[in-house]
Amino acid sequence: MNKSIKIISVIFLLFSLVSCAGTGSKSLSSVSTYLDEGGSGKVFISRESNFYASAVLFTVTLNGQQIAKLGSGELVSDSSNVGTNYLKISVEGFQGIGIKDASISYQGDSSKDNFFIISIKPNLFGAELKLIETTESTWKSESG
Numbered sequence: 001m002n003k004s005i006k007i008i009s010v011i012f013l014l015f016s017l018v019s020c021a022g023t024g025s026k027s028l029s030s031v032s033t034y035l036d037e038g039g040s041g042k043v044f045i046s047r048e049s050n051f052y053a054s055a056v057l058f059t060v061t062l063n064g065q066q067i068a069k070l071g072s073g074e075l076v077s078d079s080s081n082v083g084t085n086y087l088k089i090s091v092e093g094f095q096g097i098g099i100k101d102a103s104i105s106y107q108g109d110s111s112k113d114n115f116f117i118i119s120i121k122p123n124l125f126g127a128e129l130k131l132i133e134t135t136e137s138t139w140k141s142e143s144g
Contacts, residue, residue: 098126
């Protein structure tokens with residue numbers, strides 16, 4: 001009986017650790033090829049690495065299409081449309097209770113890249129996601 005409780009506990013712990021991993025990358029080198037191109041019409045999004053809500057995955061939607069589920073400290077890049085683009089960050093399911101979504105519209109250009117950092121700020125009734133538009137150099141320093 002005691003042995004089965006230990007096995008179940010280990011399985012639960014492993015499942016918990018794996019569920020925190022998102023579909024983004026933890027390495028800046030995974031998008032460095034696109035960064036080196038300079039002005040390729042891409043959007044680069046990173047999530048701050050912090051303890052608060054570190055086990056929660058943030059769903060990143062660009063122009064109505066889900067492009068990633070980011071864990072703490074992860075990043076993703078995708079192509080922007082020329083013209084107006086809509087970027088939304090949300091938390092789905094039970095984990096999202098009390099966490100307010102963030103969204104922003106920005107102008108995409110085939111010769112310009114856009115950079116965003118996702119942060120989460122706790123408040124009295126839960127938390128609020130924030131999308132911060134930034135420069136390439138700031139994005140690199142925060143994401144690396």
